[in-house]
Every structure is written in C-alpha cells, then in structure tokens.
Amino acid sequence: MRDERKSKVCNGTCPICNSTRIKLLYPRAKTNGTVVTVCKKCSKADQNKLDAV
Numbered sequence: 001m002r003d004e005r006k007s008k009v010c011n012g013t014c015p016i017c018n019s020t021r022i023k024l025l026y027p028r029a030k031t032n033g034t035v036v037t038v039c040k041k042c043s044k045a046d047q048n049k050l051d052a053v
C-alpha cells in the first residue's frame, strides 16, 4: 500500500486560530486569491480575518 491518502487527512495548523494537529482542513481563498487551509471553526470566519493572515 502506498501513502498517497495521507495527504488528504493530515495534522495541519490553522493560521487563524493557530490550532495545531487539525485533522480536517478547509480551503478558504483570500481576496488576493491565495488559498489557505483553516480549521472547521475558522472556515466560517470573516473574510477580513482571513485576509489578515
């Protein structure tokens, strides 16, 4: 078995609330087009909070 599936569920860090070991990350696009991956809670955060990252 290969480890290719690991990239889908990984322990990430949320740049907004700085939570670590997040299993599920949600992609959010900044106003400038940069995509950041945030936790479930911050996936509903305001756009200006996202842009401040």
Ligand SMILES: [Zn+2]
Pocket: 014, 015, 016, 017, 018, 019, 038, 039, 040, 041, 042, 043
């Ligand atoms: Zn977060």
